[in-house]
Amino acid sequence: MTTTLTRPGALAASGHPLVRPDAAKHLTDAQVEELGRELDAVRDEVLAKRGATDAAYIRRVIKVQRSLEFAGRGALMFSKYKPAWFAGTAMLSVAKILENMEIGHNVLHGQWDWMRDPDIHSTTWEWDFVTPARSWQHTHNDLHHRWTNVIGKDKDIGYNLLRMDPDQPWKPFNLGNPLYNALLAPVFEWGIAVYDLEILEYKEGLKSKEAMHRDLKAMGKKVLTQFSKDYAATPAVAMLTGSGKQALYGTLAANAIRNFWAHAVIFCGHFPDGTDTFTEEEVDGETRGDWYVRQMIGSANISGSRLMHLMTGNLSHQIEHHCFPDLPSNRYAEVAVKVREITSRYKLPYTTGPLPKQVGSTWAKIFKLALPNRAPKAATA
């Protein structure tokens, strides 16, 4: 009867972009079209199955997360005792990670909108992260997911701070690449918040003064409530037991741990070895199939246990998430089997590896790109 699509609307089923990326050069238009159909079918299959078990899954995760947060903050009330400090900090860290990754990120993608539950909905959700949900949805859902890895369009490539691709021109500033990244990790949520303000767009006149004003106000409010909860209100209550200072340190540690983790996982999404970036010619005239190709070869997975998938918010299935950003995250594992089979049949790369390897590979790139590109070697041997 009806079909749904998230705007900005559908891409053509057939045709071809001005230039097809290297990794997909061997495919004909008809093959790419067929690949698009196959991936659409994978999506439809999940949509047909989606139901009560999925709803129960997200509710369970939310319940676990809230219980952990409740228990963690409770333990921090008595954090002048060392074991309580460690237990509280650990529980709060895990709670914050779950809240941001498996719950917040995915709810804000609209993965659970189909339940029609106003308590778990992309238009009502607010998360435990300094950037306001609505600003993030704009830069992340609208811009990053649409322009994934397109140089000049996807500002997530280095977040205006790091040089993450050899096609980005080198400046002396980039010598600090590894240093900036190391400094960014523990305060990642602040980095994202500043990034979501789109200050460069504003300077270039692409973002209006009113919009800037509105975003600054929203962020100011969010920063204030977040800050006063974590560093004033909850430590103040802990002062009743003489644990005020320790509770503050515990919360600070939990935020930093969450930031380190989120930073590590998110940088593994598009930067490890094997992922491609794209030029605007490679996007111009892109079909539905080509869009899928770009998402697949521009993203990287993290292999690991179910716990790993949960703690990364299933961004360990970055490839699947980028192909189907609004499918419920608990379905990515089964989708991954099919996507992987499709990529191998079409001879497309499928980048995956354990976390340490992917983190290492990302850091290697950050170090390498701190320096100007090496001149291509002479063809003579």
Add this chain to the structure above:
Amino acid sequence: MRCMKNIIGRDYIVVMMIRFKKLARAASALTTPLTPEDFLSLFNPVYSSRQLRGVVTRVVHETEDSATIYFRPGSGWHAHQAGQWARIGVELDGVRQWRSYSLSNAADSEPAITVKDAGSVSHVLVRDTKPGDILFLAPPQGDFVLPEHPRSLLMLTAGSGITPVMSMIRTLIPRRPDADVVLINSNSTPERSVFREELDELADQFPNLTVRHWFTSVRGRLDFTAKAIADLCPDWRDRAAYACGPESFLDDAEDLWNREAALETARAVPIGGEGAATRPSGGSTLTIERFSTDLTAGAGHDGGLVTFEQSDREVQADGATPLLDVGEDAGVLMPSGCRMGICHSCLIPLRAGAVRDLRTGEVHNEPGQLIQTCVSAAAGPVNLDL
């Protein structure tokens, strides 16, 4: 005295609620961006900052295909007036579905709905609901309620249409000796007649209630002629009438009252100013409650692309599906109420495009106009401000 107590009790509750709200606001400094209720719901699922819920306390099977569900609502609910209905939400395979149900219990008792298994939602309510389950709720509403001043009444009901009237009878009969109610209740068989025994008992016990059962399996459909109704209730013209039941039952009732009204005006003319002679005129008003609406008048046209502007969704919709269903299927949080064009809870401003009223076939295309999404379908591209 009882009144006094009630008022004091209510004030106390209001004060407590205000205190609780203040406390909750203070506590939210500790829980932001969540609310204290989000944490309280870990212990008691009735708590929610965003949606009213109730816990099912009891389920009574009335007939083979109907059941009464009693529930304890969370804060935000208000007591219903006899005859009102509430929106009830349940989850079907993980998806929230809303329908309207009349409250069948007396006005000041624990709220309850009586549901007949007739489709997807009612089936789950009747067959699968058990004590402890959560129902999603919206506070009672509706103006199918008892007259402000005491009057003799005639109630016409068929099938599950007895529910709002049952609430009226339960509220009125035991407490008001001066009440005078005749009920004509149509059902296929005695076994399928909801509340039959309780109605008979009430009629035995209280002389101010007369119950006339009509079983269609024995006597065929109730004929809405003046004579047939007078056979069941001779002074029907003097009574304020209320009717609730299937579409055709209500249409027939309306026809009869319209015919009578026309006769009255015709008769009133020759008699002139001698008001007393036109005794029945103005006496018999008919108030009806519909459980469904005919949406076929506007069907048979093409739909269009529907854009939910703020929710950032686009959906291709046909010309027969109400925009309310279209939006819900797309995961948009749509405001809704009766889902049949009577309560206006579903209004959304039209930004651009055209919609067709499925009841009449009329097309609306004025930007800024408020659209009743439950009875409107796309008539070409539509852009809604939601």
